[in-house]
Amino acid sequence: MILVTAANGNQGKRLLPKLRASGVPVRACVRSEASAHALRKAGVADVIIGDIMEPAVLARAMRGAQKVYHVGPTAHPQERAMGMAVIDAARAEGVEHFVFSSVLHSITTDLVQHEIKRDVEEHLLSSGLAFTILQPSNYMLPLKLQPVFKEGIFRLSWSLDRLQSLVDLGDVTDVAAMVLANSDAHVYATYELVGTGRFTAHHLSRMISNVLDRPIRVEEIDADTYLDAWFGDADRSQLKHQACVLRAISARYSSHDFLGNPNVLTWLLGRKPTSFEEFVRAEYTTFMSRN
Numbered sequence: 001m002i003l004v005t006a007a008n009g010n011q012g013k014r015l016l017p018k019l020r021a022s023g024v025p026v027r028a029c030v031r032s033e034a035s036a037h038a039l040r041k042a043g044v045a046d047v048i049i050g051d052i053m054e055p056a057v058l059a060r061a062m063r064g065a066q067k068v069y070h071v072g073p074t075a076h077p078q079e080r081a082m083g084m085a086v087i088d089a090a091r092a093e094g095v096e097h098f099v100f101s102s103v104l105h106s107i108t109t110d111l112v113q114h115e116i117k118r119d120v121e122e123h124l125l126s127s128g129l130a131f132t133i134l135q136p137s138n139y140m141l142p143l144k145l146q147p148v149f150k151e152g153i154f155r156l157s158w159s160l161d162r163l164q165s166l167v168d169l170g171d172v173t174d175v176a177a178m179v180l181a182n183s184d185a186h187v188y189a190t191y192e193l194v195g196t197g198r199f200t201a202h203h204l205s206r207m208i209s210n211v212l213d214r215p216i217r218v219e220e221i222d223a224d225t226y227l228d229a230w231f232g233d234a235d236r237s238q239l240k241h242q243a244c245v246l247r248a249i250s251a252r253y254s255s256h257d258f259l260g261n262p263n264v265l266t267w268l269l270g271r272k273p274t275s276f277e278e279f280v281r282a283e284y285t286t287f288m289s290r291n
């Protein structure tokens with residue numbers, strides 16, 4: 001059985017159908033009843049609901065797992081402790097293969113969520129578990145296209161002139177499924193997962209504009225505006241970690257490009273990674289069919 005954490009997240013909801021299609025029993029761990037309901041509706045029978053930071057929830061999730069795919073939920077205030085607890089529980093359970101979804105250039109101390117993942121990677125390396133580490137670049141996130149489709153504005157919370165590498169979540173989860181299905185071939189590997197191309201916000205908006213066949217405006221927003229859009233009226237005193245993560249992202253991506261190389265992903269997929277234009281085209285087709 002494969003345990004998938006953050007199971008109704010960006011990666012999890014794309015990965016679970018791929019694992020199920022390969023016939024392997026899967027267990028999903030989520031926090032809310034609503035996510036559990038969505039996953040059950042999608043055919044995932046074994047769902048553990050609860051805060052994985054609670055030892056009893058983690059113990060239930062881990063019981064009987066042979067493999068684990070761990071994703072730290074976005075900007076979770078206890079991401080480091082969570083990663084380490086999941087690794088320790090996997091070791092105690094005798095898990096055969098632990099796959100950790102980390103991040104490209106996890107050595108970047110300036111980025112809060114990278115430094116955390118670097119520590120989790122080190123804990124995994126020292127755990128004695130057979131492991132694989134995936135290091136995806138910035139995701140091509142469907143959520144970021146919604147304001148573009150609806151308002152014609154592409155917003156980023158860092159300099160519009162800095163270059164970045166992106167990766168498609170379908171490609172990331174294709175690799176995750178492959179690695180979990182062929183553990184022996186991939187243990188002790190660390191793979192950078194990066195799509196083709198290097199883009200500023202201006203390049204990205206031009207590509208979106210070509211697909212939509214209408215002009216798109218690009219707008220730089222600050223980290224706190226992004227936080228407002230993400231969390232609405234929620235109590236700011238409860239969001240200190242999230243604010244810290246977003247401010248660090250704005251600062252680092254405004255002072256440095258964030259770039260990687262697509263060779264490893266191309267080799268793993270045995271095909272060209274999904275391009276940004278292909279991603280936008282697919283998302284726009286879905287958007288138009290629903291609206």
Ligand SMILES: NC(=O)c1ccc[n+]([C@@H]2O[C@H](COP(=O)([O-])OP(=O)(O)OC[C@H]3O[C@@H](n4cnc5c(N)ncnc54)[C@H](OP(=O)(O)O)[C@@H]3O)[C@@H](O)[C@H]2O)c1
Binds near residue numbers: 052
């Ligand atoms: N965004 C990027 O461009 C990018 C790029 C590279 C790496 N990353 C890294 O990727 C990770 C995020 O991946 P993702 O976007 O696939 O995940 P995600 O969408 O943030 O994951 C959300 C899922 O985690 C579950 N969850 C949250 N807190 C939980 C808890 N305490 N106990 C149990 N489940 C919990 C949620 O459950 P409910 O739905 O029930 O609330 C939901 O199913 C982050 O570590 C991020 O740094 C992101």
